[in-house]
Amino acid sequence: MKGESGQTVGWxxxxxxxxxxxxPGPAHSGLGVSLGRALWIVFVAYSVxxxxxxxxxSFSTRWMTTVLPEGLSLDSYAAMVAxxxxxxxxLRSTVLASGTLAVVTLLCVPLVTxxxxxxxRLGPPAEVISLIPFALPWxxxxxxxxxxxxxxxxxxxxxxxxxxxxxGAVSIPYMYWALDNNMRAINARSLYEAGATLGxxxxxxxxxxxxxxxxxxxxxxxxxxxAGSFGEFALSRLLVGAGWQTLPVWQASLINRDAxxxxxxxxxxxxxxxxxxxxITVWASRLRGEAAADANEGR
Amino acid sequence: xxxxxxxxxxxxxxxASGRVPWKLTAPLEHVGPAGFFFAxxxxxxxxxxxxxxxxxxxxxxxxxTLERYQRVxxxxxxxxxxxxxxxLSVATALEATLIxxxxxxxxxxxxxxxSRKALLTLTNIATNLGGVSLAxxxxxxxxxxxxxxxxxxxxxxxELYPEFNLASLMGLNxxxxxHLTPFVFLVTLPAFRGIRRQWIExxxxxxxxxxxxxxxxxxxxxxxxxxxxxxxTFANAFGTYSSAMALTVGRVNLVPLQIGFLFGEAAxxxxxxxxxxxxxxxxxxxxxxxxxxxxxxTARWTERTR
Numbered sequence: 001m002k003g004e005s006g007q008t009v010g011w012x013x014x015x016x017x018x019x020x021x022x023x024p025g026p027a028h029s030g031l032g033v034s035l036g037r038a039l040w041i042v043f044v045a046y047s048v049x050x051x052x053x054x055x056x057x058s059f060s061t062r063w064m065t066t067v068l069p070e071g072l073s074l075d076s077y078a079a080m081v082a083x084x085x086x087x088x089x090x091l092r093s094t095v096l097a098s099g100t101l102a103v104v105t106l107l108c109v110p111l112v113t114x115x116x117x118x119x120x121r122l123g124p125p126a127e128v129i130s131l132i133p134f135a136l137p138w139x140x141x142x143x144x145x146x147x148x149x150x151x152x153x154x155x156x157x158x159x160x161x162x163x164x165x166x167x168g169a170v171s172i173p174y175m176y177w178a179l180d181n182n183m184r185a186i187n188a189r190s191l192y193e194a195g196a197t198l199g200x201x202x203x204x205x206x207x208x209x210x211x212x213x214x215x216x217x218x219x220x221x222x223x224x225x226x227a228g229s230f231g232e233f234a235l236s237r238l239l240v241g242a243g244w245q246t247l248p249v250w251q252a253s254l255i256n257r258d259a260x261x262x263x264x265x266x267x268x269x270x271x272x273x274x275x276x277x278x279x280i281t282v283w284a285s286r287l288r289g290e291a292a293a294d295a296n297e298g299r
Numbered sequence: 300x301x302x303x304x305x306x307x308x309x310x311x312x313x314x315a316s317g318r319v320p321w322k323l324t325a326p327l328e329h330v331g332p333a334g335f336f337f338a339x340x341x342x343x344x345x346x347x348x349x350x351x352x353x354x355x356x357x358x359x360x361x362x363x364t365l366e367r368y369q370r371v372x373x374x375x376x377x378x379x380x381x382x383x384x385x386x387l388s389v390a391t392a393l394e395a396t397l398i399x400x401x402x403x404x405x406x407x408x409x410x411x412x413x414s415r416k417a418l419l420t421l422t423n424i425a426t427n428l429g430g431v432s433l434a435x436x437x438x439x440x441x442x443x444x445x446x447x448x449x450x451x452x453x454x455x456x457x458e459l460y461p462e463f464n465l466a467s468l469m470g471l472n473x474x475x476x477x478h479l480t481p482f483v484f485l486v487t488l489p490a491f492r493g494i495r496r497q498w499i500e501x502x503x504x505x506x507x508x509x510x511x512x513x514x515x516x517x518x519x520x521x522x523x524x525x526x527x528x529x530x531x532t533f534a535n536a537f538g539t540y541s542s543a544m545a546l547t548v549g550r551v552n553l554v555p556l557q558i559g560f561l562f563g564e565a566a567x568x569x570x571x572x573x574x575x576x577x578x579x580x581x582x583x584x585x586x587x588x589x590x591x592x593x594x595x596x597t598a599r600w601t602e603r604t605r
Contacts, residue, residue: 040406050437051424053436110331119333131587131591135583136584137579137583138538139558139579143576144576165342169339227427231427232430232541234555238559238562248431248541252544255431255438266435269428273428277427280420281419285416
């Protein structure tokens with residue numbers, strides 16, 4: 001049994017990172033430790049500074065020469081809300097991200113369940129195939145879709161439906177790996193076999209034993225998919241562009257025109273990323289908790 | 300046996316259905332929902348990509364030609380684009396891999412366990428931030444009136460502009476780094492988990508210093524992974540479109556941006572976009588394959604077995 005080693009392919013960053021969080025601890029003193037902590041301080045600062053700059057800018061009135069803003073106000077946000085395209089593009093992005101999440105979940109849950117319970121030999125090919133979206137730059141995906149469907153089924157071009165299909169395809173790896181790691185951690189195969197020996201049908205085991213334990217995988221994968229689709233720009237711009245403007249596309253059109261409104265919109269984008277990340281880390285620890293409980297039971 | 304079952308099987312069920320789960324009863328049944336999955340990927344990625352490759356080497360669907368590749372590879376404009384993309388991607392990949400691996404090491408060996416969740420959340424944010432938001436966040440920080448620019452100007456008298464410009468290769472380097480370093484960190488972290496504490500202790504009891512352990516055992520074991528992550532990061536950087544586009548709007552010559560610009564062009568330029576894209580695909584696919592091979596080599600040493 002492979003245990004909690006998971007994959008070296010770290011797409012399910014959350015499950016892996018939660019496992020690391022419980023790994024053996026660090027030393028407590030020494031030059032290496034001090035250097036390491038200094039490095040982390042720099043790293044944290046580098047990660048946080050742009051976000052702080054954006055947030056501050058979005059709340060400022062005038063900020064041209066002084067170290068800190070001359071005044072604070074919510075004008076940027078008022079201006080953002082007053083902009084015509086704001087609400088429609090926000091809705092479009094939300095609908096798109098939700099739709100992508102639904103598509104990806106519908107595709108991956110049956111697949112991963114099937115692989116772990118009925119067809120383990122499909123595992124390696126499915127792994128490899130789920131890497132395909134990662135091997136293709138999204139610009140290329142957009143071009144390929146436009147060329148292919150332009151000749152095969154032109155009516156689908158420039159529709160949000162095509163964008164949804166594309167988002168679904170490129171988001172699959174995130175959900176797949178989250179669910180895959182989840183399945184391994186709960187040892188789905190043994191659950192299924194245990195259920196079978198106790199007389200349960202496969203769908204009963206599925207409903208009562210396996211699906212309830214997919215929470216962490218679904219949440220971490222789901223948040224990655226949602227945040228990714230919400231903030232995605234390349235496909236949105238190249239496949240539908242101004243015809244169906246999502247939030248990032250609108251945001252990009254503003255970036256050189258109106259810095260204030262852009263900053264407010266960026267804060268919205270940051271908020272989405274932050275909520276997703278917090279949700280991921282919180283739920284990932286539940287995955288770790290399950291695996292640890294199993295380990296303690298002495299498999 | 301695992302104890303994670305939330306409820307017991309329904310009492311009164313007579314027995315498993317007639318099918319034996321792990322025998323191949325029928326090819327279609329064996330494939331099952333996987334069929335939908337593969338069909339979806341075929342329709343959205345595989346078929347379009349193959350079509351793209353095919354159309355890049357054919358004229359009117361009939362004659363084989365490498366003319367577009369020849370045009371791309373002899374055009375100084377696109378060559379410069381490739382050069383810029385490769386330069387930028389190699390540089391950012393090197394930096395991100397080095398820093399990211401060190402950050403992962405520091406995380407495993409220097410940071411208190413209690414802080415780990417918070418730090419992981421932070422790095423997740425950096426990877427989940429969309430390209431356009433990232434681009435603007437850097438404008439807010441290092442643009443002509445960015446926070447840091449103003450601070451340097453008013454507090455220290457240092458004027459960044461016009462020598463430094465965010466919408467340049469150097470500026471993009473900083474932006475890419477923001478996204479790539481956490482990526483490297485998160486992907487390298489599991490490898491560090493594979494460096495067993497017992498190895499370190501064994502080395503120390505045999506009289507080695509920590510430095511010697513890392514030099515002769517730790518780093519060699521990790522090297523395939525780090526190399527693989529470097530390649531993967533290179534592919535990631537090379538294919539980046541969103542933040543580059545949002546930040547520079549085409550003022551910097553990069554291959555993904557060029558493909559994007561050729562999108563709405565007249566027919567004869569579409570073939571050029573095809574050739575550019577196929578070249579990109581070749582590069583990134585080779586990177587992913589290399590990554591798979593190399594990470595399996597490390598897994599040989601670091602996989603936990605029971």
